Amino acid sequence: MIRDTTLAPYSKWTKPFVSEVAEIINLLKDNGYDANQLMSVTGLQPKNVNAWTARYKNEPDNVSSIPYPCWCFLCALAGKPNIQSDGETIQVNVRRVLSYFKPTAFRPSDVFVCPTSEQFSNLIDNENYETLTTEKLSEVFHWNAKNFAHGISQGSLPFLNWSLIVMTLGIDIQKMILKNLEGPVFID
Structure with a gap:
């Protein structure tokens, strides 16, 4: 439990x-x-x-x-x-967000291709998304803001960090990453 x-x-x-x-x-x-x-x-x-x-x-x-x-x-x-x-997501137009990135950005780690700095700039530290800043995301996930900003600027953000950002937008990372689940998985 x-x-x-x-x-x-x-x-x-x-x-x-x-x-x-x-x-x-x-x-x-x-x-x-x-x-x-x-x-x-x-x-x-x-x-x-x-x-x-x-x-x-x-x-x-x-x-x-x-x-x-x-x-x-x-x-x-x-x-x-x-x-x-507490289970809340950031309200965005998910279709628009998906259009910023190549489909390979939404794959499991073994076939994931990290978005480029240009692609990240459409979403993070962009005036269209006030809550998606390097500072706010670093605070929420307890990341080192400098390292996080460097990963974004270099297009080398770790898969886990990217997955957490995607999750905050309401995209189901369980379905994105675990495509071969035998059934629904929920912790009690």
Whole structure:
């Protein structure tokens, strides 16, 4: 069982236990994704996942070392998107946003092509979208704003960060990334 306090914006967030992180990973594994497939489509590194779930069977109440953005990402993959905003999305014209980017920007990590700085400029730090600034997104996801801005300007934003931005716009990253789920996946 995942505690409600772990499903909260960063300012109210309680870090999950290693057993809670393992619960999400195991839920995804139980629904068609073995460890290798999961790592391939999410871009998560096995060593990180192992560290976040270390000793979950023997010491389930140990606090996980998982960073907040990674926890948001895993929760969204398990059917609980936008915990960073209590489930709210940023209101945009999704069709227009989709038109800014090539379809390869909306694929799993193993076939994802990062948008260019020009494509990002249509969405982030653009006067049309007041809430989509490097500063505000960095604050919401607890990112280093300088590194985040550099990734955008270089067209080298990590897949996880891009996925979280897309999620804030109401795009279902579970469907975007986990195309081979055996059934609906929702954490309790």
